[in-house]
Amino acid sequence: MSTQQIKQDPLSILDNTFRAAIAKALGEEGNFDPVIRAAQNPKFGDYQCNAAMALAKSRGIKPRDLAERILAQVELGDVVESMEIAGPGFINITLGRAMLGRTIESMDDDRLGIPPQGDGHVITVDLCGVNVAKQMHVGHLRATIIGDSIANLHERLGWTVHRENHLGDWGLPIAMTMTALRNSGADLGQLTLDALNVAYRDAQLSGRSDVRGLEGAIAHGCGPHRIAELETQNEGAIENISDAKETLIALQSGDPELVAEWNALIDCTMREVFDTLGLLNVNIGPENNRGESFYKDKLAGVVETFIESGIGVEDNGAIVVRFEDRERPLLIRKSDGGFLYATTDLAAIRHRVHELKSERVVYVVDARQKDHFKDVFDGSRKMGWDKTPDGIESDLHHLPFGSVLGRDKKPLKTRSGENFTLRALLEEAIERGTGEVIARAEDFNAPTHGMTRDELESIGRAVGIAAVKYADLSSGVTRDYIFDLDRMIAFEGNTGPYIQYAHARISSILSKAEGEDIKWQNAGIQLDTAEEKQLGLAIMRYPQVILETAEQLEPHRLCTYLYDLANTYSSFYQCCPVLRNDDEDVRASRLRLCSMTRRILADGLALLGIESPSRM
Numbered sequence: 001m002s003t004q005q006i007k008q009d010p011l012s013i014l015d016n017t018f019r020a021a022i023a024k025a026l027g028e029e030g031n032f033d034p035v036i037r038a039a040q041n042p043k044f045g046d047y048q049c050n051a052a053m054a055l056a057k058s059r060g061i062k063p064r065d066l067a068e069r070i071l072a073q074v075e076l077g078d079v080v081e082s083m084e085i086a087g088p089g090f091i092n093i094t095l096g097r098a099m100l101g102r103t104i105e106s107m108d109d110d111r112l113g114i115p116p117q118g119d120g121h122v123i124t125v126d127l128c129g130v131n132v133a134k135q136m137h138v139g140h141l142r143a144t145i146i147g148d149s150i151a152n153l154h155e156r157l158g159w160t161v162h163r164e165n166h167l168g169d170w171g172l173p174i175a176m177t178m179t180a181l182r183n184s185g186a187d188l189g190q191l192t193l194d195a196l197n198v199a200y201r202d203a204q205l206s207g208r209s210d211v212r213g214l215e216g217a218i219a220h221g222c223g224p225h226r227i228a229e230l231e232t233q234n235e236g237a238i239e240n241i242s243d244a245k246e247t248l249i250a251l252q253s254g255d256p257e258l259v260a261e262w263n264a265l266i267d268c269t270m271r272e273v274f275d276t277l278g279l280l281n282v283n284i285g286p287e288n289n290r291g292e293s294f295y296k297d298k299l300a301g302v303v304e305t306f307i308e309s310g311i312g313v314e315d316n317g318a319i320v321v322r323f324e325d326r327e328r329p330l331l332i333r334k335s336d337g338g339f340l341y342a343t344t345d346l347a348a349i350r351h352r353v354h355e356l357k358s359e360r361v362v363y364v365v366d367a368r369q370k371d372h373f374k375d376v377f378d379g380s381r382k383m384g385w386d387k388t389p390d391g392i393e394s395d396l397h398h399l400p401f402g403s404v405l406g407r408d409k410k411p412l413k414t415r416s417g418e419n420f421t422l423r424a425l426l427e428e429a430i431e432r433g434t435g436e437v438i439a440r441a442e443d444f445n446a447p448t449h450g451m452t453r454d455e456l457e458s459i460g461r462a463v464g465i466a467a468v469k470y471a472d473l474s475s476g477v478t479r480d481y482i483f484d485l486d487r488m489i490a491f492e493g494n495t496g497p498y499i500q501y502a503h504a505r506i507s508s509i510l511s512k513a514e515g516e517d518i519k520w521q522n523a524g525i526q527l528d529t530a531e532e533k534q535l536g537l538a539i540m541r542y543p544q545v546i547l548e549t550a551e552q553l554e555p556h557r558l559c560t561y562l563y564d565l566a567n568t569y570s571s572f573y574q575c576c577p578v579l580r581n582d583d584e585d586v587r588a589s590r591l592r593l594c595s596m597t598r599r600i601l602a603d604g605l606a607l608l609g610i611e612s613p614s615r616m
């Protein structure tokens, strides 16, 4: 896929203009990259065309001469106000203000200038990925919010989006937990997720490992993830395992009592999961659950199809897929006939590409599962399962996220060395956000002064959650980052609350203007000062940023943009009086710039899953 060009984007406007001018100046057929870059210093213009140097050299022309010839081909006027050759052959470009003003006005619609990408695009986002009987930990934070924002972005572009929560709700670990709960005589109706979590862990820990299975995995050259999987699947005393296997077989064959217990386990888990997801303000509900159990009856068929096509081959009683470029095979059926995490993922790919017709399938999953996805994707490509019914090659994409670290740069743990539950972490963030908001409201001049405790708490919740989500999304998906609430919650710097605060300040200016009955909604945009122009240029970049963020699956690009926009706005506001302006046209134009900035901040934050309170 390539980035579509947005017609309002200053870069693409110049790109087109200069591409044509260069071809004419050279008198050659061809498509020459005009190398347009934003100017480092607005004193020298808004953008630069840097193409002359490289093109001149290979043709034995002086770069400045070529730059002159290019200049002669660009029509001054609407798009470009002035141009100037500098240094060895740079062309400094100042854009036409009238054109900029009109372009900004044309973006002031429901979509803020973001073009829909047309019907028929489908994406599946594999997100959240919790496991039944296990608490949500901080790793699930990333799988949930990165996935949710990628889903939001594609929705904004008009795609059909399937958010799929690939719950770990099937297999031996679950059967072991169920067996352990039965043996302890626990009342399933009364269970909490904490208690389930303990049963799960105890079931895994009770007894020695299945050494043979592990040795086999190592002999097969399996990756660390596969070994870990076998470890968890096979750990436990042999008799526990055989009990659990019996449970699994009975469950598989539909034993009503077991099925009821299994459902109770899922309900108990999901109640708490949705509680936590509720705090996170994400668009994931029960309708997005499609757990491993959904594929349970398809696994035998998956393996059969692999065997029939000769791609799945026998190895010591197990079925594996081999690859030319790596030692480790992909194990799809164990020698005891059991299926694996990978088998389920193969079935899921077939479902997502063939049934849901996804041209993109994005897996937001821990970086440690890199080998697993590489093998599973390549295995399905061998089978041609990556082709949609329309013959489009689906973009199967593992988006591997890095770890959340404590201040000691080790994986985040509580003081007693336990993993933080996600819930505890979010509650702390909310408490800190609320404290901050309540403290600020004590100031007589604060717009929040005099609000009720409930109102302040609801703003505080939005601030605390914004702090956590923005810090996560802005640090880049693949990177590890340090969880430092002090830094995340600050109202200054590149933080969620800073951007929310910028939004709230603009909101209060606009509501003052409304209170004074000032009209700006249809004002002509004037960009006479450098600061107005910079703000205008920043506004114009928004649609392109959204396209690129979605296409590259990099929410941090949107974060960086929003931060720049908030800063550019703040310079504008310092230099350009808005309400205190006597010139009605200038005042209205500036209010319209404020209003568009506010709408973009709110829209961009919403795409990141972050609320934007109008008072803070």
Ligand code: ARG
Binding pocket: 126, 129, 130, 131, 166, 167, 168, 345, 348, 363, 365
């Ligand atoms: N439940 C899995 C885990 O905890 C994550 C699921 C990821 N999605 C997938 N299609 N494998 O590791």
